[in-house]
Amino acid sequence: xxxxxxxxxxxxxxxxxxxxxxxxxxxxxxxxxxxxxxxxxxxxxxxxxxxxxxxxxxxxxxxxxxxxxxxxxxxxxxxxxxxxxxxxxxxxxxxxxxxxxxxxxxxxxxxxxx
Amino acid sequence: xxxxxxxxxxxxxxxxxxxxxxxxxxxxxxxxxxxxxxxxxxxxxxxxxxxxxxxxxxxxxxxxxxxxxxxxxxxxxxxxxxxxxxxxxxxxxxxxxxxxxxxxxxxxxxxxx
Numbered sequence: 001x002x003x004x005x006x007x008x009x010x011x012x013x014x015x016x017x018x019x020x021x022x023x024x025x026x027x028x029x030x031x032x033x034x035x036x037x038x039x040x041x042x043x044x045x046x047x048x049x050x051x052x053x054x055x056x057x058x059x060x061x062x063x064x065x066x067x068x069x070x071x072x073x074x075x076x077x078x079x080x081x082x083x084x085x086x087x088x089x090x091x092x093x094x095x096x097x098x099x100x101x102x103x104x105x106x107x108x109x110x111x112x113x114x
Numbered sequence: 115x116x117x118x119x120x121x122x123x124x125x126x127x128x129x130x131x132x133x134x135x136x137x138x139x140x141x142x143x144x145x146x147x148x149x150x151x152x153x154x155x156x157x158x159x160x161x162x163x164x165x166x167x168x169x170x171x172x173x174x175x176x177x178x179x180x181x182x183x184x185x186x187x188x189x190x191x192x193x194x195x196x197x198x199x200x201x202x203x204x205x206x207x208x209x210x211x212x213x214x215x216x217x218x219x220x221x222x223x224x225x226x227x
Contacts (some may be wrong), residue, residue: 022171032213043204043218051213090157101147101170102216104157 002027002093007103013084021076021108023065023091034092034102035065035075039059044090050074061085086112115139118207118219128226132193135222139186139207145169146188147216148180151202160203161186164210192224200226 007022025031032051036044048059055067065076074091089107119138127133139146147170148160159172161180180190186207192199199215202221 036218041220043220044206045218046215092157101159101162101172102149102157103159104149108154110128 002031002095002103004091004093004103004105006089006091006108009106010106010109010111013110015112016080016114018079019077019081019110021089021091021110023074023076023105025072025074025091025093027072027093027095030096032094032096033067033074034094035059035063035064036090036092036104037061038088038107040087045047047076047089049081052072054104076085081110081112083112083114118217119204120203120205120219120222122222124219124223124225126187126227127195130194130227131195132191133195133224134189134191135205135224136202137205137207137219138192139188139205140217141174142206142209143217144186144206144210145214146182146186147206147208148188148190148205149202149206150174151221152200157204160190195226197226200224 003023003026014020019074034049036045038044047063048057050057050067080110089106090109092102121136145164149164152159162170166182173227177193182188204221206216206218
């Protein structure tokens with residue numbers, strides 16, 4: 001079984017500042033890793049995913065994440081945030097041996113202010 | 115291309131009733147997954163259907179069931195509703211496997227009174 005820990009439930013940040021949202025996972029097998037964003041009253045939108053290959057993954061809206069196998073982490077970063085980035089961010093993991101069964105973290109609320 | 119659609123968007127039921135939620139995937143997508151989102155438990159995987167067959171199942175009681183039709187549309191059913199079933203139910207579709215991007219619908223907000 002896998003699990004995901006998002007260490008911060010809320011992250012306040014000023015506009016144009018950098019941000020890092022932390023995600024650690026636990027699994028006894030190889031995994032795929034994902035970051036999703038959820039805007040108020042909307043479904044989830046995929047930001048980026050790590051399947052294999054380069055450990056630095058670039059996604060939409062200027063976000064990127066780095067897969068660190070030794071630290072079992074997949075932190076999400078953005079060098080300069082905008083007000084419009086205010087949303088809930090979810091880290092998720094799946095077993096590479098199975099099909100569509102995502103295990104999600106509890107989410108991090110990113111609050112961007114002026 | 116139209117996105118994933120879910121109907122209805124909002125639903126109010128009373129304890130003991132049953133409910134059916136519908137999900138229409140993006141055209142060409144054959145995999146449909148269902149998730150329950152609650153403030154206390156977060157996002158939890160319910161089940162996944164591919165080509166009308168349940169391919170994966172989460173840890174939910176048998177009151178939660180689903181099915182997929184030949185056109186890939188999916189329904190999920192919850193029988194004997196409990197207060198704790200109040201949640202946002204999200205549907206996601208993808209072409210075939212998990213490596214394909216999953217696209218989520220806006221969800222159905224179920225309130226059980």
